[in-house]
Amino acid sequence: MTLLGPGGAGKTRLSQEAGDAVAEAMPDGVWLAELAPVDDPENVPEAVLTALGARETVLRGAGAEEMRVAADRPDDPVVRLAEHCAGRHMLLILDNCEHVVDAAAHLVDHLLRRCPGLTVLATSREPLGVPGELLRPVEPLAEPHALRLLADRGAAARPGFTVDADPEAAAEICRRLDGLPLAIELAAARLRMLTPRQIADRLDDRFRLLTSGSRTVLPRQQTLRAVVDWSWELLDEDERDVLRRLSVFAGGCDLAAAEAVCGPAALEALGSLVDKSLVVAAPSAGAGTEMRYRLLETVVEYAGERLDETGTRPAAERAHLTYYRELARATDPLLRGSGQRAAIELLELEYENIRTALRRAVAERDEQEALCLTLALCWYWQMRDLKTEARHWSAQVKDLGPDPFTAPARPVPDLRGRAVDSPPPMSPDVLDEARRGAHLVHLACMDMDLPAWETPEGQERLRVISGTYRPGQPQTCRFPGFMWFYAVLLTGDMDRLRAILDANIRTCRELGYTWELAQTLQMRANILANRSDWAGDATVDADESLEIFDRLGDAWGAAEALSARGEARERQGEFAAAAADYERAIEYAERLGTNAQLGILGVRLGSVLVEGGEGERGEKMLFDVLDAGRHAAREAMPAARLFLAVRLGRTGRLAEARRQLVLLREDFEAAHFVLFAGYVLGVEGWLEGADGRHEEALRLIRQALERSLDKLSLVVTPHMPSLHFVTAALSVAGIDGGARALDAARLLGAADAHLPPGHFSSPWEVEARAQAEREVRALLDDAAHERAYAEGGALSLAEAAALV
Template identity: 35%
Template sequence: MPVCPRSATLDNDLTSFIGRRKEIAELKIVLSSTRLVTLVGVGGVGKTRLARRVGQGLAKSFADGAWFVDLARASEPALLPNVVAEALGVPDQSALSPQSALAEYLAERELLLILDNCEHLLQACAALVSDLLRSAAGVVVLATSREPLGVLGEHSWPVPPMSMPDLANVAPARGGYVYGYEALELLEERARTVRPEFTIGPISRAAAAQLCRRLDGLPLAIELAAVRLRALSLEQIVARLEDRYRLLSTGNRGGPARHQTLRAAVDWSFDLCSDRERRLWSRLSAFAGSFALQDAEEVCAGGEIEREDVFEILSSLVEKSIVLCEGVDEQSRYRLLETIKAYGHERLAAAGEDVALSRRHRDYYLGLAERSEDGWFGRDQVSWCTRLQNAQANFWAALDFCLATPGESASGLRMAGALVFFWNACGHLKDGRYWLGRVLSAAAEPSPEKAKALWVNGYVAMTQGDNGAAMTAFADCLVLAAQLDDPVARAYCQQFRGSAEQFKGNLEEAEVLLEEAVRSHRRSGLVNSLTVLATAQLGFVSCLMDKAGRALELCDESSAVSEAHGELWALSWAHWVRGLAYWTLARFEQAAVALRDSLRAKHALDDRLGMSACAELLAWTACEAGTSRRAAQLLGAAKALWASIGHPLFGSAELLDIHDGYVERLELALDDKVFGECHAVGEQMSVSEVLSFACDEGAPEPAGGPRLTRREKQVAELIAEGLTNKQIATRLVISQRTAEGHVEHVLAKLSFASRAQVAAWVATRA
């Protein structure tokens, strides 16, 4: 049938088509030069509606218009040509085969043929489309499918979920609700069909954003949820989303059968999968967030799925839009939309495999946590940090399993303790306090794992500036270490207890404890990031005790061991203490050099605590250098960074007094208003901007400014938005290889080494 300007059904409502405006415009351009475009995406993401809307916009561009063919009713491959011919009105009087008759009919025509819902007849559709493109030069095909047709010359166009705000970015704006998020606009419009007075305002915005997020931005799911607003509030719908398939079971009776309920849409996808694809889909539901191929091979292989088969099956699920792929090559990561994941978990539970898979998932991530601790001391810290960051959601899921499953609490202690560097070096102090507190509360029996979790918990609390909680944890650890005769736990406990005493102002006691810890580490022969850190910590105390010379010697010792092993994190703290020591000696330029070295290392590890400390002391050196505005901006940046960690300057009264003194000096030098303005600029800096500003890595433009082409300027702006090369290619409708070339040219012309520097450069010209 020709594409109509209006259809009465919810699924085909084009006059109130929400969002996708950019995609529509870009698709029109692509279809002007490409004869086959396939819209691919998960069920319910809006492929059909997008195709109809594009067809409506292009109908007048073709002499014979645009024609829409719903293939859902073609139950057998042999019936496909008949269904297409019937939709096009091809006379059924020829002795030719249906496919030949269709090709003959289209040979002299110029039209856009929209084939909707090809996935269940994939091979037949591919064969038919190939034949038509060869025999009918005036025909352009726009197909929708959950995987590409695989035809030569096909342009595969992924259809993403609708745009949604971050849950942390839903604060009211001046004048009320800010439009521009497709999911929220769709929710509001569809809700008005059942409740005409409905609006998303300042009070309901957070619940609306949460609802759209929980529904993965899928138009079908949002529309079905909107119908429920007849009887439920937004908050009530969100609360009931744990059983989303039961909740979203009615509401689209006029649409295709596969779209009348959310379950029907996902059932349709599940039924089109092979047995092994269904099994892997179910097993992948054990993952939280994203996962890598290696993770899937370790957790999901078994039974009829061999390890070497996982990649092939996973790739097939990606092709079918069940699994989303992010990144390329060895950096590729995969994830399931929550809606797809919930369905897979339901199937896994029905098969009685959910507990076993959750335990296998936990065992794998427990092993990963312990390997990261063992492997941290070396040249791979940055890659370990990245890997741990990527696995964060899965660590949370594994810890939840340990806490919710009887008899698994000991494994929870092991995991939380093994993540010591993740908590402290990778910017997750608050998360560490939460999980360590939970696993310790669940562990009643004395054990070495509990002793370790206690000193790690104390270490995290001390780093946040919560010295009261830290000292309680250390006291409990010392009692348990004595009971278990565990000298290693005692040594680590004394080490971090020494820093806690330092921050309380008890410098002599701190020095005694840290010296004991250093001696104990040496006796035991332990050499790792924490034992090397102990030497730098002792140097820190020495600085505050006016022993700067000794502090520098200790920093040299710590640095030498770190550099010999390629260690970065403890080295960064040695640089920071060296900067503090030089500051106490009034050697401010040398202090700034050491602090910048520290900041670069900490940025590479995303060590927010360390970056906060570096920005703070760099502000002090800037003030001493007479660059008051710069100092005020750095203090603002440090304040924003400290806010995400805990108490500023570890809660140290002595350091806080120094900070207050510099604030007073800067307010006098600049006057309160200018100081406040500069401070506010610093508070608004991103982490990358702080690095660039503090380390003078903004790299001034070449004389006359960099000669970027118009396209390169576009690419630079997209880099500043945080887009990957693949996303830049999609936005500009160019190949990924072309996008990569533009990015390389931008970096070369600006003499930059990182995308962060490009972002900072763009920001200065905004």
Template identity: 40%
Template sequence: MRVALLGPFRLTAPDGRTVDVGGLRVRTLLARLALEAGRPVATERLIADLWGSAQPAGALNALQSLVSRARRALDGSLALRSDPSGYALLIDPDDVDADRFARLAADGRRLLRDGHVDAAAASLREALALWRGGALADFLDAPFTEAQVARLDELRLTALEDRIEADLRAGQQVDLVPELQGLCARYPLRERLTSLRIRALYACGRQPDALAVFEALRRRLDDEFGVEPSRELKDLQLAMLRGDPALAPKPEPRRSSSPAVLPTRLSSFVGREREIERTRAELADARLVTLFGPGGAGKTRLATETAAGVSDRRVWFVELAPLRDEQDLTPAVLTALGIRENRLLEGPKTHALSRVGELLAAEPTLLVLDNCEHVIGAVAEFAQEVLGRSPQLRVLATSREPLAVAGERLLPVGPLELPESTAVARQSAAVRLFADRASAARPGFALDEDNIGDVVEICRRLDGMPLAIELAAARLRAMSARQIADRLDDRFRLLTNGNRTSMPRHRTLRAVVEWSWDLLTEQEQTLARRLSVFAGGATPEAISGVCADAELAAGDAFYVLLSLVEKSLVEAVDSGLGMRYRMLETVRAFCAEKLDAAGEEDALRSSHAAYYVEFAESTAPKVHEADQIDWMERLDADHDNIITALHWATSSGDADRGIRLVAALCWYWSMAAQHDELIGRLNAVADLPGAAPAASRAAVELMRRLVAEEPDWFSRLRVAVAEVRDTGARSRYLYAAMMEPMAWMLCGELSEMERCVESALQDAHPWARAAGLYCRAWGLEHTGNPGPAEADMLASLAEFRAIGDRWGTASTIQSLAELRSQRGDHGGSIAALQESAATLRELRCTDDLVSVLARIGLERLRAGDPAGAEEELRRAAEFGQNAFPHHRIGALSGLAEVARQTGDFAGAWERIAELRELVGDMTMTPQPLRQLVKICESRLHASEGDFDAARAGLAEALVTGLDLRDMPMTAAIAEQAARTEFAQGRPEPAARLLGIAVALRGQLDEGDPEVRDLLRTLTGSYDAEREKGAALSREAAFEELRAALGA
């Protein structure tokens, strides 16, 4: 992190982002601490420096509050330490511009004293360049600033005098005279400046003017103060009168009679600050640096800004874009160097090169060669030749491909940084550039809550490319940001309003890309247009598999691809799973037009879809294995391609590919928490007419029915699961080993479920066996057999652990945690849930994780820790704000229960209202979720004493779950009914209802403190009544519960 105090306050992250630390008071605190850079400032001193005589009541508390706000704003990026000696900002002094300036200025003075004039000037210029305005400009009203500003201003002026001294010794007196005239007018009594001005004038041969300056100062000192000039100034006057040889003019560095100048920069420079620093650092270390990247990335501007800051070399700028032939290169350089000698321009090439080498060797020089790509061979040869002839030369080239010369240092120039979200958009380089250019196009434009989302969308869709962003911002003269964003699908017609003074290829977006396209070979153009069918990049294998044919052999495709990377038409990205290759969206859109014009679009999109169907079918089974994270990441990396293939299949009516693709990946999408998207994809392909594998259709239909509840849900589910059975879908789709028995269980077909489980337990694949055990345990628990269920869960967990399937491991642990909770083993349940949460984090199953975090909170409540429970549940609710609604139910219902148990009934009703709204917004609401909401309402009614409403809510919950007959949920209804009866003074019915809960679930929920308390109360004479209820069959118990509630 870097802190800037020499101008407006600025805190800059290591990646170049400006960090917003909040209000003026926090910034003032950080500025004061930064002035000490790691050294503690006493508490009393800080209070005085921040508030002066206007200290607030409780100043110490106010300071501590300010420190807390600062720490939150810094968010760990900088440490703010407190100890008995005071407060300190733990930062390297060199990362505070005021300290860095002081160090560089001191280094410059030392170098000057030792006679190292050039190095001194460089150090002093670097120091002075750190000033962006007045010192501590944002804090001039703070009590501590007056002395600090005076100190820093004096250091700045001294450094300026030292730099002028260095330049004067280097013979630059002609340039210094006007600068010193202005400085002396501003500081008329500063004798060192006057001395420097006198010496510069004298060195220019202007002895009378130099003596006149001395005399003017002498008279002013006498008139205003009655004093004489210093001894040093008097000695200087005497030396001039004597013609002291030491004051003789020094020869100025050789200059061209027609020096080249850098292109005029009429707009501000935004967003490449780090790249400038890096380019200058590379030029200090390497003799040839090439800025390479796609057209419109801002290479020319970056080179210009870099060169503008070079102070220790003569800079020449050569614009190569107008050249039409490689033979024109050396004459163009000579012209830029101010040479108009026809005999050189028309003579042998070696003569011209010799003259260029001679000119560039005369002094330390930086030669900027801009836009090299269309004469790349000639530039490479030229650069190698002149660097060999000119030892003091540095070359900075810009190109869309490297020069490929020995010793070349490459610096890629790509898109500007894009914002991760609208919340931090204002810090993004791309958004800052848009805002800057937009304010020029439409005075008064500013980013606000209404337009920030549109601006972010524009910048993202334009890949963060500077030229495209500038062209889009210029459209604000006649359009809104929203209108621009809406029309970016037609970007080549929209973005045609470039600066009329720019080169033709920078005036429209199409021209930028067309310039690069025209430089490609025929094979490169063929592959480039075919690459446009990929979305989000691709592997070399995918590119070869989709794009190769008789025209472009598979063996050639990879090498043509590398050539496109070299020419900045394609980006190579190391994904961590191997190299991937992608086009910027604007390039892709251009190449898509070329693909359509070539009549290849349908064939290439069909080839693309075929490749990704095979990729999905071969990859999907591996998400059940130990390397599932790697394989999920591979699917993540190609997800855009998969969706593109799916859209093509559905839009073209290709049922085979569409259904196979969805059938293969629906388990992956479910694990990846893409629930809404999964429903949409299942619906999109399920009814596609045409031939498709029967097993694939059956798998799609089963998943569709499992995730989308409809009025005739059970009948449709029964048909779908029968199709899975009859087509043998489990042999093709491993996940069916879990989905099929669960579906039979939900349909109430226990014999079919048992058949599926037995078949799975005999399967050769260990995942199918683990799934079979899990489903049998789930069925046993569902029907009220917790003991055998736990045994199967433990066996299933052992299988999933052996396989390495994290999802299966986490899910099984959650089921075991539930059984432990019901026994009252809160510590064991929480430990299991925490293990499940850690596993889900590793797998990045965020939606499932929300549910587990909520269950941890609820378990803390059941263990008697409402404060800890509320903290966990709030964290789960906040973490799950964007989760699938089903997974958010647990956190909200848990918070409602915390509020109820702590007597905050109003707060509990607020949470229940949120629950109702959430359930009402769901496209499909499983019966257990609706039952849960009704149970929450019933508990709250009972706590408020409204027992009729409590009983009615339980009756509705019971009726809601009639089809499923979920025994644990039904037992929970019976337990709540028992509490309601007891609260009304009816202990016998309450005891019998507790027994009914045992008959339904196989055990009471002794982890629920209210059930536990009720059980302790209803002992002795009530035991017999409870035992009678427990002895009922499940069907009889269910019917008695239904009668007791009037359901």
């Protein structure tokens, strides 16, 4: 058996522990032959023979005198070894074979053929390659064991040290040192002069830091650099070249990537480097997939230094960038059909490499490569709810070139192809469109920085962007040009927004853009579903979108179409049908494994179950979304808390409801999700009013109205001011023993007058409206109520808000 592992993995210690463990079963002893000092392979048999004849090298057992006598005989050492081991039942440990591996292999093969009672345990950084050899990789220590080693050695270096004093730094040290025992011991020795955090912060320069090994061990084990130097010296030039180039990868690579970056020698050299424990090979996730290759972090740093010495880093990084740009570009179309799950898994697997390529393109100010990568990834970011990534990279990339949206707005030519249909270099028209695409990807993250778009400068920019394209242009039917509609949405022009979606649907039909047609129908359904007067049209669009997505095998799109249809049905009070749509959408999302999508769908299903009379089941589903935590979409968490607060408030659990709103505000701050802040303030006001705190309730409702009366909120949620007027009426009626009852009746009149045509009131809205009506009428006679109610119906939104 050969114990395999990189330098410092603890192979020698493990071999000796194993020898101790089996000593009782070895009547002729356990013997250790240390081969590290042997510098000539021809001397291996003599070194082993000497070890067997030296009493101090015996770990367990007897017979050293007999062996010493045998060792003095002037015969061939291989013959003499075979003669002396042939009749014995013993264990021979050959430690550190890697630098004399061929000689060690021939000796072991010769002995095992002639000595039936002999067992050999070897330690090496590569296999011996002997028939019948069993390989036992010595893996790096798992975190609990690595931390225990750090704690033990750290306490020896600095009495009283414990990892509990700074558990994050201790865990970082163990992780970044790959769980290698020798490296951890070297780090522990530094605790005499540095804190764990200081050590962790200096691990980018680990070879200068970790130089305080024991004086009693071999020189190659006294510093971290010496450990890796020993392995490096055993490599041939092809192996060294491939190892250097492998350092440019992030998160490992497959064979195709290694060959593209490391050249034709990659296949043979990789096998050798795996054997020599410098490259870790393991199957990637999923059945039937290829092997994946990675370097330990220590080896990455060492090989990177060696790469810099050769001056070939730019060429290696360019090959890496080109390979992963093409991988992203070729995978993007696969996200829109039956192969999307495999495409998502591939991008997830290679995401660190792709990000590294994008980072290098930005650092080199290679605008076209950076644009190509950004636009190839933007739909993946959209599907996976990676808005932070989309916003960060689009901001970086759009600043590499001129601003394509400058006043006055300049119309652009029709472009049927995508900017990433071909690799760079791009034609002038395609480059201009790619630049616009990067800005639109950034715009699509508007909810993360909404106040910036509400400034005069932001509004002017939106007008320029919205005036750049014409409804129905081919590039606006495809992502990211499709996101142009966000600019129109932010200007508050809902009629133009619908005209754009209508024109794009016509263009998709004319040009045969099948997937784009389904996506635009789904988006129009989504927009229309939020307007009760258009909800019927939304259902028709969602049906057609669902049929196309199903035909294409696009599970993500099908789930979105079902969600849009569910929203449309919910707006019409068809709660059971809406719940069925959400449940079916969840099945699609589960099939695809899109956790962010599952979070949003779970919130919608929980909410509609509550409204449809299945309160306990809906409440549990909302709590389940919260339990999913970080796996849910950014919007899912605050939405779940908001709906839970309403549910808890309606069932008299006001303290619990307030707690959800406190946590919701924290979610808002974390997600920069402020578009529906008016709704949140309104719910807070409603809860305060329900608890009899009417002055506080009105203060919150005034803030809610301020948010809900801005242009964008009136476009997206036109019914919200009416809800706030009803909530305000409840608290106005409760102030000073009903002294302001007439104002309360006026607010009810304004609430009804400003409710959008066709609006379907949810059961909660109906309950609140009925309660307000009862309390106001209890304070006024019918005639006074009707007069005040009529006066309220004649008020503008601003005038009604002033009553609050």
